Amino acid sequence: MRAIPAVLLFGCAATLGVVMGIAYLRRRRNSPVMIGVHLLLGAAGMEVIAMLLSGASEGSALPPTSLVRLAAALLVTALLTGLATPLVARGSRRTMNFALLTHAGVALSGFLLLLAWAANFDR
Secondary structure: OOOHHHHHHHHHHHHHHHHHHHHHHOOOOOOHHHHHHHHHHHHHHHHHHHHHHHOOOOOOOOOOOHHHHHHHHHHHHHHHHHHHHHHHOOOOHHHHHHHHHHHHHHHHHHHHHHHHHHHHHOO
16 A cells, blocks of 8 residues: 555656657657656655655555565666756757657666556555
């Protein structure tokens, strides 16, 4: 039950990311507000995972299995690649495509591992 907020936050971030990705493929600019909300949802999800792993809620940490550690590492990497993408890929659509594909792939992998961990957490 304690993993639900992280799954909801990352689920909302992923949904917004898909919407923004479709707009990008249609060569439409994404609103800075949408980009900001996407970033905040991802950062908030990372905060929830950090709190769960450190035991900040209810005073007891979740068992730090390798699955949740790998999910957290991938999601942090996705957050960093998402932040670095506009800086690295300025002026080059090809580089932007590669950076966004990397961001989306790493984020999807991390989200799927988070879902697998959350599904097996209460058992």
